[in-house]
Amino acid sequence: MLKVDWDSSNSFVDLGSELVKGRLGAKGPASDNLMQIGQGSKLSGSVEFLGNNNRVIIGENCHFRGDIVVKGKGQTISFGDNSTTVGVYILCQEECDITIGKWCMFSREIEIRTTDAHSVIDRTTRRRLNKAQSIIIGDHVWVGVGAIINKGAVVPSDSIVGAMSFVNGKFDEEGVVLAGSPAKIVKRGITWNRSRRDEFTLEQIDHWKC
Numbered sequence: 537m538l539k540v541d542w543d544s545s546n547s548f549v550d551l552g553s554e555l556v557k558g559r560l561g562a563k564g565p566a567s568d569n570l571m572q573i574g575q576g577s578k579l580s581g582s583v584e585f586l587g588n589n590n591r592v593i594i595g596e597n598c599h600f601r602g603d604i605v606v607k608g609k610g611q612t613i614s615f616g617d618n619s620t621t622v623g624v625y626i627l628c629q630e631e632c633d634i635t636i637g638k639w640c641m642f643s644r645e646i647e648i649r650t651t652d653a654h655s656v657i658d659r660t661t662r663r664r665l666n667k668a669q670s671i672i673i674g675d676h677v678w679v680g681v682g683a684i685i686n687k688g689a690v691v692p693s694d695s696i697v698g699a700m701s702f703v704n705g706k707f708d709e710e711g712v713v714l715a716g717s718p719a720k721i722v723k724r725g726i727t728w729n730r731s732r733r734d735e736f737t738l739e740q741i742d743h744w745k746c
Contacts, residue, residue: 542566546585551596553577561585569606574598574617587611590628595619595638602626602646616640616675618744624648630668637675637693639744641730648673648685674710676744678728694727 540548542562550556552575559582560571569585574596581600583592586607594600595617602624604613611628616638623644628634632650651668658665671685674693682700685691690706691714697703698715705718713723727741 542569542585547571549573551575553579555579558582559584600624604628608632621646627651627653629653632668632670632687634671634673636673637677639676640673640678642679643681643683643699645682646679646685647683650687652687676727696726696728698722 538556539559541559545567546562546569548560549570549572551573553573554576555578556573557580562569562585564586566585566587568589570591571583573579573594576596577594577598579594579600581602583604587609589610590606591612592604592606593614595615597618598615599620600615601621604626606613607629608631610631611633613626613628613634615636618638619636619640621642624642624646626634627649629651634648634650648671650671652666655664656666669688671687671689673685673691676694677691679697680699683697684702686702686704688706689703691697691703692707692710694710696713697719698713701715701719702717703714703719707714709721711724711726712721713726715722729736729740
């Protein structure tokens, strides 16, 4: 069952989802926000807008379980086709975007956030050091349990983020394992598949590219 807690200035567009349950909400002066879910997708959790003209777009054949909070204006969170989560908290704030590609797989207790939510300040200049930044996660990325994808992160396609890792850097080499805190490349020349078997055909390995 879906509970919608906002006025008519905000929109929910269902393009043929399989299941939507949880809460869609808007607090304070929040208007012209859009929540859209694609054909065959499932949503279990909450989406909350605190601001104006924001977008949360879930693609086709997805299963998103978790919570999304969007604070600010003119921001977009996109979750690509055929991607899934077990338990993810997403915080999008300070006029940044979060882009998640197709065929991704997220485990549980994962955080994806464009901001630290508080300031780190240089005493000499009195300027904030930890400014918010957008996040990009490519296609076919597997993120392990307890990982944090932090502001400014770029995670390349066809890669793995190890459990409990903290990713705050920009990576462009595909087919790698990122692990550690802060995360770095610990293995190259890999890919992954949702099934378990001893050997895979090239077609099975590259099915997500079709």
